[in-house]
Amino acid sequence: MAKKNTATPSTEWNYAASPESTAHIRLEKKYQLFINNEWVTPSSKKYFPTINPATEDVLAEIAWANDADVDKAVKAARKAYTDVWSKISGAERGKYIYRIARMMQERAREFAVIETLDSGKPIRESRDVDVPLACNHFFYYAGWADKLEYAVPHKKPEALGVAGQIIPWNFPLLMAAWKIAPALAAGNTVVLKPAETTSLTALKLAEIIKDSGLPAGVVNIVTGYGDTGAAIVNHPDIDKIAFTGSTNVGKMIQRAVAGTHKKTTLELGGKSANIIFDDAPIDQAVEGIINGIFFNQGHVCCAGSRLFVQENVADLVIRKLKTRMESLYVGDPLDKNTDIGAINSKKQLETINHYISIGKAEGAEIFQSDCSIPSKGFFCKPTLFTGVSQSHVITQEEIFGPVLTIQTFRTIDEVIQKANNTPYGLAAGVWTDKGSRIFNLTTKLRAGVVWANTYNKFDPVSPFGGYKESGFGREGGMHGLSAYLK
Amino acid sequence: MVLNMIDLTTLEGKDTPGKVQQMCYKAQHLHDSLPGLPPVAAVCVYPTMVAVARKALGNSSVKIASVSTAFPSGQSTREIKIADTKFAVDHGADEIDMVISRGKFLEGEYSFVFDEIAAIKEACGKARLKVILETGELCTLDHVRMASDIAIHAGADFIKTSTGKIQPAATMQVTYTMLMAIKDYYDQTGIMIGMKPAGGISTAKLALHNLVMVKEVLGNQWLTNEWFRFGASSLANDVLMQLMKTESGLYQSADYFSID
Numbered sequence A: 001m002a003k004k005n006t007a008t009p010s011t012e013w014n015y016a017a018s019p020e021s022t023a024h025i026r027l028e029k030k031y032q033l034f035i036n037n038e039w040v041t042p043s044s045k046k047y048f049p050t051i052n053p054a055t056e057d058v059l060a061e062i063a064w065a066n067d068a069d070v071d072k073a074v075k076a077a078r079k080a081y082t083d084v085w086s087k088i089s090g091a092e093r094g095k096y097i098y099r100i101a102r103m104m105q106e107r108a109r110e111f112a113v114i115e116t117l118d119s120g121k122p123i124r125e126s127r128d129v130d131v132p133l134a135c136n137h138f139f140y141y142a143g144w145a146d147k148l149e150y151a152v153p154h155k156k157p158e159a160l161g162v163a164g165q166i167i168p169w170n171f172p173l174l175m176a177a178w179k180i181a182p183a184l185a186a187g188n189t190v191v192l193k194p195a196e197t198t199s200l201t202a203l204k205l206a207e208i209i210k211d212s213g214l215p216a217g218v219v220n221i222v223t224g225y226g227d228t229g230a231a232i233v234n235h236p237d238i239d240k241i242a243f244t245g246s247t248n249v250g251k252m253i254q255r256a257v258a259g260t261h262k263k264t265t266l267e268l269g270g271k272s273a274n275i276i277f278d279d280a281p282i283d284q285a286v287e288g289i290i291n292g293i294f295f296n297q298g299h300v301c302c303a304g305s306r307l308f309v310q311e312n313v314a315d316l317v318i319r320k321l322k323t324r325m326e327s328l329y330v331g332d333p334l335d336k337n338t339d340i341g342a343i344n345s346k347k348q349l350e351t352i353n354h355y356i357s358i359g360k361a362e363g364a365e366i367f368q369s370d371c372s373i374p375s376k377g378f379f380c381k382p383t384l385f386t387g388v389s390q391s392h393v394i395t396q397e398e399i400f401g402p403v404l405t406i407q408t409f410r411t412i413d414e415v416i417q418k419a420n421n422t423p424y425g426l427a428a429g430v431w432t433d434k435g436s437r438i439f440n441l442t443t444k445l446r447a448g449v450v451w452a453n454t455y456n457k458f459d460p461v462s463p464f465g466g467y468k469e470s471g472f473g474r475e476g477g478m479h480g481l482s483a484y485l486k
Numbered sequence B: 001m002v003l004n005m006i007d008l009t010t011l012e013g014k015d016t017p018g019k020v021q022q023m024c025y026k027a028q029h030l031h032d033s034l035p036g037l038p039p040v041a042a043v044c045v046y047p048t049m050v051a052v053a054r055k056a057l058g059n060s061s062v063k064i065a066s067v068s069t070a071f072p073s074g075q076s077t078r079e080i081k082i083a084d085t086k087f088a089v090d091h092g093a094d095e096i097d098m099v100i101s102r103g104k105f106l107e108g109e110y111s112f113v114f115d116e117i118a119a120i121k122e123a124c125g126k127a128r129l130k131v132i133l134e135t136g137e138l139c140t141l142d143h144v145r146m147a148s149d150i151a152i153h154a155g156a157d158f159i160k161t162s163t164g165k166i167q168p169a170a171t172m173q174v175t176y177t178m179l180m181a182i183k184d185y186y187d188q189t190g191i192m193i194g195m196k197p198a199g200g201i202s203t204a205k206l207a208l209h210n211l212v213m214v215k216e217v218l219g220n221q222w223l224t225n226e227w228f229r230f231g232a233s234s235l236a237n238d239v240l241m242q243l244m245k246t247e248s249g250l251y252q253s254a255d256y257f258s259i260d
Helices: A067-085 A092-107 A110-120 A123-144 A172-185 A200-212 A226-234 A249-257 A282-299 A309-325 A348-362 A411-421 A434-444 B015-028 B045-059 B077-091 B101-106 B110-124 B139-152 B172-189 B204-217 B233-247
Strands: A034-035 A039-040 A046-052 A058-064 A164-167 A189-193 A219-221 A241-243 A261-265 A273-276 A306-310 A366-369 A383-386 A402-407 A427-431 A449-452 B005-008 B042-045 B064-067 B093-100 B130-131 B158-160 B192-194 B230-232
Touching: A034 B101, A046 A092, A058 A200, A058 B077, A067 A164, A067 A189, A067 A219, A067 A226, A092 A110, A092 A172, A092 A200, A110 A172, A123 A219, A164 A172, A164 A226, A172 A200, A172 A241, A189 A226, A189 A449, A200 A219, A226 A249, A226 B172, A241 A249, A241 A309, A249 A261, A273 A282, A273 A411, A273 B110, A282 A306, A282 A309, A282 A402, A282 A427, A282 B015, A306 A309, A306 A348, A306 A411, A306 B158, A309 A383, A309 A402, A348 A366, A348 A402, A383 B042, A402 A411, A411 A434, A427 A434, A434 A449, B005 B015, B005 B130, B005 B233, B015 B045, B042 B045, B045 B064, B045 B077, B077 B110, B093 B110, B101 B110, B110 B130, B110 B139, B139 B158, B139 B172, B158 B172, B172 B192, B204 B233, B230 B233
Parallel strands: A164 A189, A164 A241, A189 A219, A241 A261, A273 A306, A273 A427, A306 A402, A383 A402, A427 A449, B005 B042, B005 B230, B042 B064, B064 B093, B093 B130, B130 B158, B158 B192
Antiparallel strands: A034 A039, A034 A219, A046 A058, A366 A383
């Protein structure tokens, strides 16, 4: 800083790049399957690359499990269930889960960086949301392991056996925690498949599981594409399928398990309504709208992607929203200043762009913030569409990206009707100063979660899940246990 | 830039002409071993000290701000408050820092508060009016926002958080709320209102937090001492210490920075 002698010093301050270091992480060049607490070469002999969506650089090669590999994993899980896990006490199971939680916390920084590298989400989110929440899920369910009879009163809690779990790419480590922690607490063993674009943090979790001394075979992690997932779903010795992902795949799974003994929970897509009334604290609501749709690049099943604004404040809200969008930083996910990182994959970016072009073709008015986006990697500007109705395709179908549609409404009945007028029913947000209106709406909105004057707030204690085509079964909280108990 | 935005302040019962003269010198000679430093924006004193400050500052660009309206409590009659203000202006104050009647505000007598600000604005004549909300006594951000709107619409040139006598004073949340009120008013009318957080901002780092907030909420045009001030007595020396550190690479002892 030089001597400042002028009455008008420069005010063109830009934030210096502030990237989180990657020097401390350890990544293998090649990852095998994690079966029976060992790293196993896939019998397919096939591997696929996992890339950093922000740079398109290859991070590692990942094993591609076929039917035989999945069978091996299920056998290991069955043996571990029969020989060890179903025999030890709940308190003992709890100790292992606590240990995993603590070890994750100790390595939180490494997890956050790897999550950001592999998924494209900003480090601010992986560091402050994904990883701490994932640890908290393990801590929370560890506490339940020896108290199951209180979770399901008047019933003898009994584990199901082997759970096959298939998780998505939007919150890779967090979804692994959502699935593994309650399954273990309830006394099940696990075969988990991460999404093909984001296997790394699940494999790092496997390292911790091995180091924690968890009995071999209790948690097995098989990586691969949809065919690997299908092998899990169709395996006859699996007792339970837990799936988080798209509604289409959910329907396929539902068909595949029909007529079998397998229990299922499905957590699928959404097109959630975020409703702003005229008495809402507008500036806070604008922050909530931003958080609702641009959190994790909009790759959130419960994203508040349909915004409903009461007509008498619509101009104000839209103006403030646009101003706020201009201040979002889009770019390097590792930079601590970044608000919106990279789209998870080329394929997803194409899907989003496809919907944006549909929106334009449908005659909706588009607004994108005036930010620059990196030339390499997969990025999408924060986008909103105004002048849309329930009849527009972009308000009906899940886009799973940073694209918001804005509709206006006049009366409370109208907005309830429109909010429920969707095949989905995962979440909703309500912004109003009036408590009675909140309770009125929460009883009438057909959505698994309704947030009042906040959005995208998660906690291990609170159950999460959908109505209608957003799936069934609840994850999180006490309710999350019953999905893994007879 | 920070130095040039400071209202160097002494508001104590024990203020004397001597103390005020010393501060006025400091206001123009912040740290002479570091050449080229700007003076502070203003000195802030009690009405009785305005004449002393006027004499001490001479033709300097440093403005004189005077608190008035029965500062800091504001518990007095309208006539006395107007007289207080006129007295300060007549003795050469360029700016008036008034306090609102928090008691009346909390009673719900919003028109009283509005009328009082408007009356003081009239009494100010050419002097610019800063309206102190004393946010520490308003307690909620809803109140802060409402008091900001009342002050702005009643004719404030600046809105200011605190007297410095009540804690909490200029917290980031309170300043942000007031900046949002200024922004909304500007969006509606195109009229700029100044902001002065006062009390508690004693380090360069906190000052930077505030400047970033101003820049992000209101934009670059507010980043001059015409539209933004820090009400502070100890901030200047911390900024000077940081400046010396960038010069020399070393932190100096606080003893190297004058206290006036």
